Amino acid sequence: MLKRFFSYFIPVMVYQKKSEINKNLEVTWNNGQLVLDSKNTNYSYGSLQRILRKGLQYIGFERIRNFEQILVLGVAGGSVIKTLAEEIKCKGHITGVEIDPAVIAIANEYFGLDRIPNVEIIIDDAFEFILKTKNRYDLIIIDIFQDLTMPNFLFEEFFIHRINYLLRKEGFILFNTMTLTPEHTQRNLDYRSKFDSDYSVRMYPKVEDHNELYTIKKLR
Template sequence: MINQILSYILPIKIFKKPSEYSKNLEVTWNNGQLVLDSENTNYSYGSLQRILRKGLKYIGFERIKNFESILVLGVAGGSVIKTLVNEVHFTGKITGVEIDENIIEIANTYFQLDTIPNLEIVIEDAFEFILKSQTTYDLIIIDIFQDTTMPSFLFEKYFINKLNQSVKVNGFILFNTMVLTKKDKERNQVFSNSFDTHYSVRMYPKVEDHNELFTIKKLA
């Protein structure tokens, strides 16, 4: 494909659509790979896939491979789901929660997300989903952005408590955050301190340029 080859020289945009949640959604050929971006940041594939792949490696591919259920809050184009299926070889149940139906349409059209047999997509606000959920998961991946902004509910104690109830003992939370300001850094520190001795919290700063990753293991 000529666009794929030319994208090693210059990114080539092939699709753009306004979004209620992310200003604009764009599909672009970049360095030979299709990526999904919002107006100001990468949403799937590209740098975001590298970031979350590192997080999965911190937890351990072999450990994840033996899990039974994974919840992904914030699907976008589905790059972390593709990593789970194609690289980790996870065959258990994956539930993906995404508020923006337009993103899922793009993910199905350009990234074939609807071909993954062990994936269920739920179109819903992640906060509402967690509040209602009675299911527990071995791994919860949180990757929720509105362009470069993270919704405030992600750092509220009530959400964190409900999130903790949704993780199995010896299960993990993998949380991708964006740190652009000193206030963001302080926010992350408060988040880290909100877990008691029943959890093992590790923070990995400077994953790519502006991302900090948390891995949180539930011990009891």
């Protein structure tokens, strides 16, 4: 508990690991909270949990509570899954897809991800998973980063169309993006333009400084 106390004054690292996917993973006490960070950004808990929680608020906790199937692409430490299960009290099945097994090992040991009921964690590439899955989902959360970088495929039409196909009518996509350059801003504008009148698209800029959130509802 001393580490937690001192973390209100200075971050206190408790574990560090490199993996084939992530060059640096750090579990740190920060302001009394255990967080998971990469080299340059927060991966789980901390600011990321606040960002995704805001997105879920925009969709509506009461609505989410009744969803039967939820897909999380990019699990990291599992903070959004904890928000769904423990705060929103979602009783539906949550499938989390994470490419880095080292991250899931950390999530289980330090954040108790494996103790949350109704959760299935799959180690796989998100792109490969969405090609294989036969399920349809009420909510798809996309939160895929490698440090400060977002894979290009997230913004390509094939991936967007496949995600849309997997989404049930009246379902939602929650997409967390990072805008650090003018090119990123234009990329996000182009992304928004790829949805037709079958979808209701809302963008929430400047969430925790550099993040833009999208909520996308499938109308028909």
